[in-house]
Amino acid sequence: MIVDGRSSTAFALSLEGSCMLALAGARDWFDWSGWSFTVGGTVLSLAGLYVTFREARAAKDRARDAGTAAQAARSAALAAVKAVSTRVTAGDLMFIRKDLEAVLRALETRQTHAAITTLRGCREALNRLRERLESTANRSEIRRMLDDVVNVQEALEQAVHRGAELPSFVDVSRLLSRHMDTMSRWTEQLRFEKVEAL
Secondary structure (H helix, E strand, O other): OOOOOHHHHHHHHHHHHHHHHHHHHHHHHHHHHHHHHHHHHHHHHHHHHHHHHHHHHHHHHHHHHHHHHHHHHOOOOOOOHHHHHHHHHHHHHHHHHHHHHHHHHHOOOOOHHHHHHHHHHHHHHHHHHEEEEEEEEHHHHHHHHHHHHHHHHHHHHHHHHOOOOOOOHHHHHHHHHHHHHHHHHHHHHHHHHOOOOO
């Protein structure tokens, strides 16, 4: 097929024009698709940031709740230990009081050796109790009780082993009874929780 120069130039121009239009259309498509990917990427990035923010806030809330739960567990454990300590202290006070009663009964029936043995046990129990007490005032009171128990024990031992005169039963009874009354009061306070702690 023979084509003249003008028609081939026109054909070339029309082909070039079609290619340019095609390229221009493709360029528009690339521009639109690039813009779409940019907008889509931005939306996805924002969605990711939102999800990350929500998760971070939820993690913070979980950490706070865990901290609160740990604090609550720690407080409950301390309260349980304090409750057990209070019950043990009330029991010790009751047993020491009973021992002091036994000392008075032994002295009344002139069983001095039995009174000395019981007083030794009271000394040990009072020392343990003094270490457990929180209140300084009550520690001082226990210290006075301990001093009086030691003095009575030593006076009885002097009477048994060195022939010294036995202490007056009335004086010993007045002294130990006063301490027994204090222990009864403390036991009731602990039992009915009228005070926070000894």
